[in-house]
Amino acid sequence: MIVTGGGSGIGRCAAHELASLGAHVAIVGRNPEKLETVRIEIEEDGGSVSTHVSDIRDEETVAATIATIIKDHGRIDGLVNNAGGQYRAAIKDITTKGFEAVVRSNLTGGFIVMREVYNQWMAEHGGSIVNMIADIWHGWPHFSHSAAARGGMFTLTESAATEFAASGVRVNSVAPGSIASSGLDTYDAKDTEFIQKGVSPHIPLQRFGTESEVSSAIVFLLSPGASFITGSCVRVDGGAPNARRGWWELQPAENNTPFNGFHRASEPAILAAAHQGEQR
Numbered sequence: 001m002i003v004t005g006g007g008s009g010i011g012r013c014a015a016h017e018l019a020s021l022g023a024h025v026a027i028v029g030r031n032p033e034k035l036e037t038v039r040i041e042i043e044e045d046g047g048s049v050s051t052h053v054s055d056i057r058d059e060e061t062v063a064a065t066i067a068t069i070i071k072d073h074g075r076i077d078g079l080v081n082n083a084g085g086q087y088r089a090a091i092k093d094i095t096t097k098g099f100e101a102v103v104r105s106n107l108t109g110g111f112i113v114m115r116e117v118y119n120q121w122m123a124e125h126g127g128s129i130v131n132m133i134a135d136i137w138h139g140w141p142h143f144s145h146s147a148a149a150r151g152g153m154f155t156l157t158e159s160a161a162t163e164f165a166a167s168g169v170r171v172n173s174v175a176p177g178s179i180a181s182s183g184l185d186t187y188d189a190k191d192t193e194f195i196q197k198g199v200s201p202h203i204p205l206q207r208f209g210t211e212s213e214v215s216s217a218i219v220f221l222l223s224p225g226a227s228f229i230t231g232s233c234v235r236v237d238g239g240a241p242n243a244r245r246g247w248w249e250l251q252p253a254e255n256n257t258p259f260n261g262f263h264r265a266s267e268p269a270i271l272a273a274a275h276q277g278e279q280r
């Protein structure tokens with residue numbers, strides 16, 4: 001199994017889960033220290049893991065990385081195309097260079113990895129691919145570059161699912177909403193505080209998700225349990241896109257208390273547990 005972005009957050013959690021199920025996990029990322037930390041964790045837990053330093057946007061390195069994984073481990077049964085990210089900015093302030101950096105991180109890079117895995121292995125042997133996108137439905141103001149890229153990845157997934165079907169390759173996407181992952185450390189505290197304060201009206205399940213809730217969707221889609229699912233998208237978002245205007249005001253008053261319940265995102269224990277990868 002290959003997990004890009006396996007050195008932190010959702011990718012790290014998925015790598016742990018796949019290794020605990022007996023897979024050899026090849027984790028890919030730019031930062032060797034992050035990958036090394038996860039390698040030690042997985043090996044301490046008795047799992048099998050290898051680390052591969054590669055920027056998913058660098059075609060040559062990606063091709064060489066996939067070739068190395070096949071040479072060293074003999075096969076690639078699954079790809080978690082998870083690496084990515086973005087920064088917060090209004091459209092008026094996004095430079096062309098910045099726009100392209102985000103599109104290359106969240107669309108072109110994932111395309112390169114998927115194509116190389118398919119051409120070098122899965123076209124002949126079959127497999128399963130999961131592409132990470134985001135809650136981009138109806139747009140994503142202040143993250144428009146990422147929304148554009150993820151929308152592309154959503155339809156790339158649908159196209160690949162049909163093109164690759166005859167080779168026995170399933171391709172699906174997972175769309176996380178607000179997840180209390182290490183990725184949120186990338187943003188200013190004032191920004192995440194803002195979205196945590198808005199969590200109740202915007203997320204029907206009234207909390208952030210956890211890394212393990214996203215990785216369980218990933219692992220399901222990779223598994224034989226999903227053998228008739230291809231070209232689909234699993235949303236892991238607490239119902240956020242369905243929270244249309246007015247729904248919150250229609251809640252019974254006793255449910256309409258901001259930040260009620262243990263699982264609220266502002267609960268430090270939830271963020272701390274998510275950061276440590278509570279599936280471990």
Ligand SMILES: CCCCCCC/C=C/C(=O)SCCNC(=O)CCNC(=O)[C@H](O)C(C)(C)COP(=O)(O)OP(=O)(O)OC[C@H]1O[C@@H](n2cnc3c(N)ncnc32)[C@H](O)[C@@H]1OP(=O)(O)O
Nearest residue numbers: 084085086087095097098101102105183184186187191192
């Ligand atoms: C407000 C709360 C938000 C909650 C969101 C919740 C949902 C989503 C969560 C997540 O996705 S969590 C994952 C978060 N993790 C990451 O974002 C990590 C990966 N991100 C990156 O590596 C960068 O953001 C990147 C831009 C995608 C790629 O970085 P790279 O190192 O390749 O490019 P740079 O050389 O740094 O930059 C190129 C170019 O991009 C512009 N730019 C980059 N960062 C910023 C910034 N913070 N602000 C404004 N502009 C930025 C800029 O034009 C850069 O060019 P130069 O100016 O440096 O020449």
Ligand SMILES: NC(=O)C1=CN([C@@H]2O[C@H](COP(=O)(O)OP(=O)(O)OC[C@H]3O[C@@H](n4cnc5c(N)ncnc54)[C@H](OP(=O)(O)O)[C@@H]3O)[C@@H](O)[C@H]2O)C=CC1
Nearest residue numbers: 005008009010029030031055056083084085134179181183
């Ligand atoms: N957390 C959330 O709420 C949401 C997350 N997502 C997406 O889910 C995925 C995982 O995010 P999450 O775990 O939260 O955040 P993290 O920032 O912890 O994970 C992102 C990972 O991607 C790797 N990465 C980023 N760019 C590249 C690149 N060009 N080449 C190789 N590796 C790269 C990073 O590793 P390194 O630094 O070593 O390069 C890092 O390990 C991302 O695509 C993210 O955007 C989507 C929606 C919501």
